[in-house]
Amino acid sequence: MVNTLKTEVRILEAAKQVFIAKGFDGARMQEIADQAQINKALLHYYFRSKDKLFEAVFEDTLHQIGPVISGLVNEPIPLEIKVWKFVDGYIEIIRKNPKLPLFILNEIRVNPDRVLGFFNLDTLLDTKVLQDQLDKEADKHNYNRIDVRHFVVNILSMTIFPFIGKPIMQKALNIQEESWETFLEERKRIIPETIMNWLKFNQTV
Amino acid sequence: MVNTLKTEVRILEAAKQVFIAKGFDGARMQEIADQAQINKALLHYYFRSKDKLFEAVFEDTLHQIGPVISGLVNEPIPLEIKVWKFVDGYIEIIRKNPKLPLFILNEIRVNPDRVLGFFNLDTLLDTKVLQDQLDKEADKHNYNRIDVRHFVVNILSMTIFPFIGKPIMQKALNIQEESWETFLEERKRIIPETIMNWLKFNQTV
DNA sequence: GTCTATAAAGGGATAGAC
């Protein structure tokens, strides 16, 4: 029993790595067992099936990052500060799990039924509150109002996509592995800059 | 022989659909055969193995969209026009194959060796020419110069990511299926606007 | 709880008739 927890955690950790690297369909129970330094039978003893193990991993992962992201979005601070902190925080999260976004989005693609239920997006982001903050900010400084949906999509896009498209980006833009980290640091400045200029000088060009 | 071409094309078309929906690992030869209204044996008669069939599909797909994208990037027209045309053109391409970007990016993740060779990114985008155009534009109007890499990444991000994250976006931002097309049309305006304002008023905020 | 051995099903590939 003392060792139970340790084993279960080891399995979850191994499964997480393999699933994130290979996806559900590409993952092999054997590889997970090897990685956890146990045998296949023990996987089934703890999680009964590949499906259940996957669900445990998926839920566990979302449970870990959900609150962090939620905190970044819902903190009651001035808009511009929020944008800077969000981009910085989000990049740091993904930096620690660079393959996570693509893994999650791909599982939704290949099997939405298995995973979509795990998302609780109602509590994650209150668009009304954010739209309100955007409107107030616009009115105060005489900017044009902008649509919160495009605001969110623009920030998420510019923050997440570089990780998802990393291999292509590196090849197309000649970004060597050594300069990748620098590139990310630059984006922490570029993205808020792009977003804030859009808000401030928003006009039909 | 007359019917050969028809069958081969049917197989390729079916394989394309299944691979793009399920990925290489999730795709089943049986499903492809069903979709093409033939039997499994005939798949192997034409393409010998799942690997070969996949390669045929992948190459064929890239061959179809490569030149279109290349045309959008390398056309010698003023910067602002180019941005508008690129975003519009790119969104239209992906609209016809909404699951294609995620499919491609995911195959790179799970098996870079199998697919990365198919990309010929040297001819796709000449960053030097584009950086030159950016610099000239900046100097002419007294903007700050910007890095072509972030320019490209920003445009690609905002254009492609909405398709990749569609299910999540729809759920988090309450975009019903009926208004999705409208949302995309709005982005054709929003993205160039965001990009151009970034260039024009680029400054440390 | 953890192991070895094995069942059972899935899925890619081939043989051979037509």
Place this chain on the structure above:
DNA sequence: GTCTATCCCTTTATAGAC
């Protein structure tokens, strides 16, 4: 070229000893 039948390896899952 196209089909049916089948092979055979892979992979998930279980049985049963320790």
